[in-house]
Amino acid sequence: MNTLIIRADATSEIGTGHVMRCLALAQAWQDEGGQAIFISHCESDVLRQRLTAEGFGFICLDKSHPDSSDLDFTLSTLNKLKAQNSTLKTWLAVDGYHFDADYQKSIKAAGYKLLWIDDYGHADHYYADLVLNQNISANPSLYINREPYTDLLLGTRYVLLRREFKLWQGWHRETSPVGRKVLVTMGGADPDNVTLKAIEALKQLDLPGLEGRIAIGPANPHLELLKKEIGDESRLHLLTDVADMPNLMAWADVSISAGGSTCWELAYMGVPCIIIITAENQRGNTEALGEKSIGINLGWPQDLSVDRITSPLKQLMMNSGMRSRMSQRGQNLIDGYGGQRLYRGLAEMGAGQDGVILERYDGT
Numbered sequence: 001m002n003t004l005i006i007r008a009d010a011t012s013e014i015g016t017g018h019v020m021r022c023l024a025l026a027q028a029w030q031d032e033g034g035q036a037i038f039i040s041h042c043e044s045d046v047l048r049q050r051l052t053a054e055g056f057g058f059i060c061l062d063k064s065h066p067d068s069s070d071l072d073f074t075l076s077t078l079n080k081l082k083a084q085n086s087t088l089k090t091w092l093a094v095d096g097y098h099f100d101a102d103y104q105k106s107i108k109a110a111g112y113k114l115l116w117i118d119d120y121g122h123a124d125h126y127y128a129d130l131v132l133n134q135n136i137s138a139n140p141s142l143y144i145n146r147e148p149y150t151d152l153l154l155g156t157r158y159v160l161l162r163r164e165f166k167l168w169q170g171w172h173r174e175t176s177p178v179g180r181k182v183l184v185t186m187g188g189a190d191p192d193n194v195t196l197k198a199i200e201a202l203k204q205l206d207l208p209g210l211e212g213r214i215a216i217g218p219a220n221p222h223l224e225l226l227k228k229e230i231g232d233e234s235r236l237h238l239l240t241d242v243a244d245m246p247n248l249m250a251w252a253d254v255s256i257s258a259g260g261s262t263c264w265e266l267a268y269m270g271v272p273c274i275i276i277i278t279a280e281n282q283r284g285n286t287e288a289l290g291e292k293s294i295g296i297n298l299g300w301p302q303d304l305s306v307d308r309i310t311s312p313l314k315q316l317m318m319n320s321g322m323r324s325r326m327s328q329r330g331q332n333l334i335d336g337y338g339g340q341r342l343y344r345g346l347a348e349m350g351a352g353q354d355g356v357i358l359e360r361y362d363g364t
Contacts, residue, residue, distance in 0.1 A: 002029070002032075002033075002034040002035075002038065002088075002089045002090075002347065003034065003035050003036070003040060003078065003088055003089070003090045003091075003093070004025070004026065004029045004034060004035070004036040004037070004090075004091050004092075004093060004346075005036075005037050005074075005078060005081075005090060005092045005093070006022045006026060006036060006038045006040075006092075006094075006095070007039050007040070007041065007074055007092060007093065007094045007095070007096075007099075008022045008035065008038070008040055008060075008094070008095040008096055008117075009040055009041040009042060009096055009098075010040065010041075010042045010043060010044055010047055010063055010188065010219060011042075011043045011189070011219065012043060012098070012189050012219045012220075012221050012264055013040065013055075013189070013191060013315070014096070014098075014189070014220050015187050015188045015189035015190075015191075015219060015260075016044065016047055016187070016188025016189060017187060017188060017218055017260050017261050017262075018095040018096050018117075019038070019040060019042065019047060019051075019095075020047075020162070020188065020261070021095065021115070021117070021134075021160045021261050022038070022093060022095050023050075023054075023056075023094060023162055024050065024158075024160035024161055024163070024242075024339055025117075025160050025164040025339060026038070026051075026054075026056050027054070027162060027163045027339065027341065028160075028340060028342065028343045029160075029170050029343055029346075030054075030055065030340030031163075032343055032347070035056075035057070036056045036057070037057035037058070037077075038051055038056055038057065038058045038059065039057065039059045039061055039073070039074055039077060040058065040059070040060065040061060041060075041061045041063065041064045042058075042060070043219060044218040044219050046189075046218040047188075047218050047219075048060075051268075053175075053262060055318050059077065060275060062271075064096075064097055064098060065098055065103055066098070066100075067101075068283075070152075070197045071103060071106055074107075074109070075106070075110055078090060078092060078110070078112055079110075087269070090112065090113065091112075091113045091114070091115055092107055092112050092113065092114050092115070093114075093115040093116075093117060093345055094107075094114065094115070094116055094117065094128075094211050095117035096231065097122050097281065098301065098357065099123075099278070100123055100124070100126045101123045101125040101126070101127065101160070103128040104116060104126065104128050105122065105125075105127045107127075107128075108127045108128070108129075109234075113129050113197070113349065114127070114128040114129050114130075115128060115129065115130045115132060115346060116128035116130065116132070117132045117133075117150055118131055118132065118133050118142075119133060119135055119281045120133075120135075120137075120142065120163075120281045120284060120309060121133075121143055121339045122281075124145065124164030125145045125146065125147075126143055126145065126146035126147065126150050127146075127147055127150070129149065129150065129151065129349060130151050130153060130345065130346070130349065131143055131146070131150060131151070131152050131153070132154075132156045132158055132342060133151045133152070133153070133154050133155075134155070134156060134159045134338060135155075135156070135285050136155070136156055136284075136285055136288045136289065136292075136333070137284030137285050137287070137288045138154035138155050139154070140154065141153060146351075150154060150213065151345075151349075152342060153341075153342065153345060156264065156334055156338075157335075157337075157338060157341060158335050158338040158341055158342055159223075159264045159312060159334050159336075159338040159339065160261075160339050160342070161264070161265065161268060161334070161336050161339065162295075162313055163287070164244065164245070165246050165265060165268060165336060166336060167246065167333065168246050168250065168268075168269060169336050171250070171269075171270075171273075172270075173250075173269070173270040173327050173331075175253075175320050175323050175324040176320065177255060177320050178207075178209075178317060178318060178320070179253030179254045179272075179316065179317035179318075179320075179323060180207065180208075180209040180210055180211060180253060180317065181211050181212075181213075181252050181253045181254070181300065182202060182210070182211070182212045182213070182252065182253070182254050182255070182256065182313070182317075183212075183213050183215065183249065183251070183252035183254070183255040183256070183257075183271070184202070184212060184213070184214040184215065184255070184256045184257075184261055184280065184353075185201070185214075185215040185246060185255065185256075185257050185258075186198070186199045186217075186256075186257065186258045186267060186276070187217055187258045187260055187262065187278065188217030188219045188220070188311075188330055189217060189219040189220055189221070190216075190220050190222065190258070190278070192218065192278060192301065192302075193222045193226075193297065194227060194258065194278055194301045195214060195216070195220075195222065196222065196225065196226060196229055197301060197304060197306070197309065198214070198256045198309065199212075199214060199229050199230060199236065199274075199353075200228065200229070200306050201309035201310045202235070202236060203233055203236070203311055204306055204308050205313065205314060207314060207317060210235050211235055211236075211237075212235060212236045212237070212339060213236075213237050213239055213241045213248065213251070213252070214226070214230075214236060214237065214238050214239065215239050215245070215248065216238060216240045216241075218240075218241055223240065226238055227288075231270070237272070243335045245265065246265075246269060249265065249266060249269040249271050250269060252271050253272070253317065253323065254271070254272050254273070254274065254313065254316055254317055254323065255271045255272070255273045255274065256274045256276070256309070256313070257273050257274070257275055257276070257295075258275070258277075258278045258282065259275050259276065259277050259278065259279075259280075259282030259283070259285050259286035259289075260279070261283055263275060263285060263286075263289060263295065264334050266295075266296075266330065267289075267294060267330030267331065267333050267334045268330070268331065268334040269329070269330075269331075270327035270330055270331045271330070272293070272295075272316055272322070272323045272326040272327055272330075273289075273294070273295040273296070273326070273330075274295065274296045274298060274309070274312060274313055274316065275289060275290070275295045275296065275297055275298065276298050276299070276300070276301055277297075277299060277300050277301075278301065285309050291334075293325065293326060293329060294326055294329045294330050294333060295326070295330075296316065298312070342354070
């Protein structure tokens, strides 16, 4: 049995996105008969319980890199697995901006296969066997400083979607004449509470039949403040720890979202999206989605007044043709097979077949 060790964290500061997209990778690995184990500094009980309930191993880490205990513990775990079964084929997948070139170099020096999940080329050098950047803004120029053996998997062909989204493969969205249902989803943590500004905009939106559902992630620290802001506004509903996000996305006519990995889920589900940049690593994707008319780029939250949210939102909800075109473009962009493509590449390289992955760069 092939084993995948995943090193990713989830906190109120960095959010849950790294662990959630690694969950999609773990599911694809599991579907092919392998086992996956998470090593994680994870503050969310809900997220930990989900990982273990799906049959994945979970090892809690008290401190993260650059604390030296992180690398020591990760290598120790890999060494123990190798000692238990010398024929075991093991990959380590690392996802997080606090991991650097030295972390990669140490893993490779210990003799392990390394998948590095990246978004914007933040490391000084790349020693990993494979670098995955699933974003529409991915470009080989981000990884000029890499080893000769380092392969790149770039573009939306490799978008990782969790298993629950696969049930909607091939689903066609019907576009209503007037959009009235708005989904707000600003990520698992939303430390700057951009959700609050979206709620303020929805409260001021004058549209008969409006209904807003605001999805709050497990690491969001602003729950009580958001409840207070909604108050007795009957049109708005606050949802915590949503178990079936695809169904919620299928319900929505329009979404207000951060520019992270949720954008790929929304595109796959054909949800026209208004996007707010909440971190620098989201800027390239958000700008590209806006340029391709898949989403509407509102820029940074500190530059947004309530009117700058309500005006394009109302325009989009009233324009069925615009929503239909955005929906089709999104679903054309994400086909839902990224996890399988990535697994195939890992399996082939694990078997010593270096250089066999085709179509590494998707420039769309």
